[in-house]
Amino acid sequence: MRIDVQCHIFPKIVEEFMLKNDFPKCTRMEGGLKCDFGSQTLFMPDVQYAPETIQKAMDRGGVDISIISSNIPDPGFLPPDAAGELCTKLNRATVEIADAAKGRFFSFAHLPWNHPDAAAREIDHAVALGMKGVMLFTRNGDFQVDDPRLEPVYDRIEAAGLPVFLHPTIPLWHEPIGSYGMVATCSLVMDTAYAFMRLCHSGVLDRHPEMNIVIPHAGGVLPILDGRLGYVPPATRKFIDPNKRTVLETLFSGQIWFDLANPSRHVLQYFKGYLGLERAMYGSDYPFCEQDFLTGLLEEMDFTPEEREGVNWKNANRLFHLGLEGKKA
Numbered sequence: 001m002r003i004d005v006q007c008h009i010f011p012k013i014v015e016e017f018m019l020k021n022d023f024p025k026c027t028r029m030e031g032g033l034k035c036d037f038g039s040q041t042l043f044m045p046d047v048q049y050a051p052e053t054i055q056k057a058m059d060r061g062g063v064d065i066s067i068i069s070s071n072i073p074d075p076g077f078l079p080p081d082a083a084g085e086l087c088t089k090l091n092r093a094t095v096e097i098a099d100a101a102k103g104r105f106f107s108f109a110h111l112p113w114n115h116p117d118a119a120a121r122e123i124d125h126a127v128a129l130g131m132k133g134v135m136l137f138t139r140n141g142d143f144q145v146d147d148p149r150l151e152p153v154y155d156r157i158e159a160a161g162l163p164v165f166l167h168p169t170i171p172l173w174h175e176p177i178g179s180y181g182m183v184a185t186c187s188l189v190m191d192t193a194y195a196f197m198r199l200c201h202s203g204v205l206d207r208h209p210e211m212n213i214v215i216p217h218a219g220g221v222l223p224i225l226d227g228r229l230g231y232v233p234p235a236t237r238k239f240i241d242p243n244k245r246t247v248l249e250t251l252f253s254g255q256i257w258f259d260l261a262n263p264s265r266h267v268l269q270y271f272k273g274y275l276g277l278e279r280a281m282y283g284s285d286y287p288f289c290e291q292d293f294l295t296g297l298l299e300e301m302d303f304t305p306e307e308r309e310g311v312n313w314k315n316a317n318r319l320f321h322l323g324l325e326g327k328k329a
Contacts, residue, residue: 001313001324004058004291006165006216006259006283007066010049011093014070017078017086024073024170035073037170039178044071048287051097055104061284061291064313067320068094069108069135072169076114076140083141084118087111088125095129106322108165109134114141116149123156132320133163133214138195139172145195146202154204158211163257163319165214166199168192189220196222197229200247205255212255212319216283218262218271222251226274251275257319259283260311263294268301277307281316 015033018026025036032045047053049071058066070090075083087110098105109126111119111134126134134157136145143150145166157164168188177183196215199205205213215222222229229247232240240246250256258275260268261283271280282298284291303311317324 001065002061002063002282002295003313003316003322003324004061004063004066004284004286005214005281005316005320006261007054007058007068007286008049008071009051009054009068009094009097010044010071011090011097013086013089013093014073015044017075017082018073021078021082023077026073037073037174037183039174040170040181040183042072051101051105054286055101057286057291058104061293061295063282063284063291063295065104065106065322065324066286067106067108067132067316068098069165069167070094070110072137072167074135074137074140074167074169075110075112076137076143076169078114078141080112080115080118080141083112084115084122087118087122091122091126091129091131095131106132106320108132109162111135111153113137113150113153114143116153119150119153120156123153123160123162126162127160131162132322133165136164136166136195137169138166138191139169144198146198146204151204151207154208154211158208161210161321163212163214165216166192166195167216168195189217192216192220193222193225196251197247200245200250201241203241203244205250206244209255212257214257214259214281214319216259216261216285218260218267218280219251219258219275220262222247223271223274254279257281257315259285260298261285261289261294263289263297265297265300268297272301272303272307277303277311277315279315279319280311281319282312
């Protein structure tokens with residue numbers, strides 16, 4: 001069995017809201033939606049995000065189940081009230097897509113993080129719908145992930161037992177790096193690191209020790225920052241709160257999980273040696289990476305049979321409480 005924990009869809013309800021929004025400037029074109037962020041233009045092809053196309057890609061990659069979530073532009077680009085309305089409709093639409101796929105899909109919930117009261121209410125809606133986790137974007141309008149106004153939302157998520165998938169979006173600093181496609185190739189994984197560090201330094205993860213976080217892309221740049229994060233020069237130690245876990249302590253804790261959506265043999269080998277595979281999961285970031293490519297790459301890695309089984313499905317089954325223990329692996 002193989003479970004893809006990062007597979008993106010783009011329901012029409014998202015397009016309806018984004019077409020009415022000022023930023024990004026979205027335009028319906030033949031075959032898809034163009035989203036212009038000024039520094040970066042994204043095109044969302046209809047056929048690529050069609051559930052039947054995704055299932056064919058899964059079949060080619062030997063993926064049995066995908067946990068689906070909507071791609072960027074995310075609800076945080078909308079005004080708070082509109083974000084709240086979209087998330088309620090989007091979560092229903094995502095579950096309907098999953099139900100229609102008859103066992104091929106589970107789903108993540110989207111929250112209006114820039115409207116904390118509505119976000120807290122939407123968690124109850126997501127639980128009632130049977131969704132398996134929630135998406136947290138690296139920024140949500142003017143809200144950074146460590147904004148104190150989000151504390152009740154984290155309280156509700158922890159109480160509900162829903163894992164949080166930390167996903168990048170177009171960062172606040174996108175304009176200076178808008179050339180050469182560097183927003184897509186570089187800044188997204190860097191912004192994920194910044195957001196995770198905010199969750200650590202602010203104490204959000206210390207205050208919510210039962211809330212699990214999934215970091216995508218094999219940890220992104222975080223493993224490479226080990227020397228910077230692990231060694232604190234004497235001149236800066238007075239700025240570090242000794243009562244909080246460090247970023248590295250949190251990164252290596254059982255609270256943090258990872259997907260392996262990083263199609264590089266060298267990076268994945270480094271990840272295994274650095275963080276191990278006990279909390280690592282198959283994730284393609286479809287349509288960024290086709291599942292057949294990632295599957296072939298992972299099959300070439302020197303994983304033990306137990307590690308391979310964990311990455312392919314057992315770790316995801318354990319984290320997201322998918323109830324697949326009795327299914328054929």
